[in-house]
Amino acid sequence: MSSVVIVGSGLAGWTAVRELRKLDKVLPVTLVTADSGDFYSKPMLSNALAQGKAPDQLVGTAADAMAAQLGVRLLKETRASGIDRARKALLTDRGEVPYARLVLALGADPIRLTLAGNAADAVLSVNDLADYARLRAALDGVRSVAILGAGLIGCEFANDLAAADHAVTVLDPAAWPLATLLPQAAGEALIAPLEKLGVTWRLGQAVTQVDHSESGYRLTLGNGETLSTDLVLSAVGLRPRIALAKDAGLAVNRGIVADAFLRTGDQDIFALGDCAEIEEQTRPYVLPIMRAARTLARTLAGTPTPVAFPPMPVVIKTPACPVAVQPVARDAQGRWEIAADERGVRGLFYDADQRLKGFALTQGHVDERAALTRQLA
Ligand SMILES: Cc1cc2nc3c(=O)[nH]c(=O)nc-3n(C[C@H](O)[C@H](O)[C@H](O)COP(=O)(O)OP(=O)(O)OC[C@H]3O[C@@H](n4cnc5c(N)ncnc54)[C@H](O)[C@@H]3O)c2cc1C
Structure with a gap:
């Protein structure tokens, strides 16, 4: 019987297994993962501190229990190092795993800024449970935290850390928070509510250097100013993990290139989740990943099915200033119509x-997202 091998035990990998098992209870499935394989909710990493959650409290189901429930062979703490496409074998640091069909659900790596200084290596980032455990340990006895990046993850951590009584400074070369997702007026709506919580914004300046200082770290900005902090957390974005696919001769762009069937250039190899670029777009969010995993399961179970993505707004977990956005492609032609009132900002993007085509809602306007999403659809 043909076997399916899935690499990666994040939301993408485990959801693909779960959806596949709904359709086929006997198909042999092997899950290979570099980490512990425990199933956890990654979005909770950036709103768990204020709730005082320890890393193991974020685990929904432990790896072995997941594997037993879903009837899969689990190879945890096993890193894939290559794909021998001619022999249809996944190469790992614990030997070869033969496959009939292979699913790459490898996730993404945090982008590391190129920083000068003797403490550039001490900058933390949080993209999985182990990172979260490191952050929790590093925060022990720490008051001030500098966050590099005012994007989705940076703003969420800023809210969470400030709510957990840390003095937070957010630094970003962009002129307003969430600048790649929101028009200016909507992004600026976050500034005052987070300031009220204890967040200081240093926008319009890049950090160039991180050094050890007597009490912690000293950041140097592009304009020469310096800032002292106890801890530095980087949240400047994620880069899809494409090396395994690229080394195997598969097409890669920003992510691993896949068609609407999640199929790479090799008809027996599929890409899913943060590592994938499906029909020229990466979609590193929970809802599109779950949808793609469900669709891929149908294909793997014998009914080739293309995925279609309806509009799926992203809700940003900044309770001090709730935000919902239906992002607009960077090169989209059109214009924002912005209205701001006592309830917040309501930005609607129209094409010619x-x-x-998209929207950005803050505070009281967030409730309008379902109705607006229907208009988009
Ligand atoms: C802090 C944070 C908050 C977020 N909040 C939200 C939110 O509120 N809403 C939302 O929609 N999205 C949110 N996201 C994004 C969302 O969580 C991710 O898009 C999603 O979890 C990615 O799942 P994945 O399975 O593709 O990747 P991952 O969860 O990263 O899983 C990748 C897996 O691949 C394994 N792996 C990698 N390389 C190898 C190898 N060579 N060999 C074997 N195994 C390997 C890893 O060990 C891991 O198990 C957030 C992300 C972060 C970091």
Whole structure:
């Protein structure tokens, strides 16, 4: 019987297994993962501190229990190092795993800024449970935290750390928070509510250097100013893990290139989740990943099915200033219509034909997202 091998035990990998098992209880499935394989909710990493959650409290189901429930062979703490496509074998640091069909659900790596200084290596980032455990340990006795990056993850951590009584400074070369997702007025809506919580914004300046100082770290900004802090957390974005696919001769761009069937250039190798670029777009969010995993399961179970992505707004977990956004492609042609009132900011993006293509809602306007999403659809 043909076997499916899935690499990666994040949301993408485990959801693909779960969906596949709904359709086929007997197909042999092997899950290979470099980490512990425990199933946890990654979005909780950036709102767990204020709730005082320890890393093991974020685990929904332990790896072995997941494997037993779903009837899969689990190779945890096993790193894939290559794909021998001619022999259809995944090469790992614990030997070869033969496959009939292979799913790459490898996730993404935090981007590391190129920083000068003798403490550049001490900058933390949080992209998995082990990182979260490191952050928790590093925060012990620490008051001030500098966050590099005012994007989704940076803003969420800023809210969470400030709510957990840390003095937070957020630094970003962009002029307003969430600048790649939100128009200026909506992004600026976050500034005052987070300031009220104890967040200081240093926008419009890049950090160039991180050094050890007597009490912690000293950051140097592009304009020469310096800032002292006890801890530095980087949240400047994620880069899809493409090396395994690239080394195997598969097409890669920003992510591993896949068609609507999640299929790479090799008809027996699929890409899913943060590592994938499906029909020219990466979609590193929970809802599209779950949808793609469900669709891929149908294909793996014998009914080739293309995935279609309806509009799926992203809700940003900044309770001090709730935000919902239906992002607009960077090169989209059109214009924002922005209204701001006591309830917050409501930005609607229209194309040249007056069709609603995206939106950005803050605070009281967040409730309008379902109705607006229907208009988009
Ligand atoms: C802090 C944070 C907050 C977020 N909040 C939200 C949110 O509120 N809403 C939202 O929609 N999205 C959110 N996201 C994004 C969302 O969580 C991710 O898109 C999603 O979890 C990615 O799942 P994945 O399975 O593709 O990747 P991952 O969870 O990163 O899993 C990748 C897996 O691949 C394994 N792996 C990698 N390389 C190898 C190898 N060579 N060999 C074997 N195994 C390997 C890893 O060990 C891991 O198990 C957030 C992300 C972060 C970091």
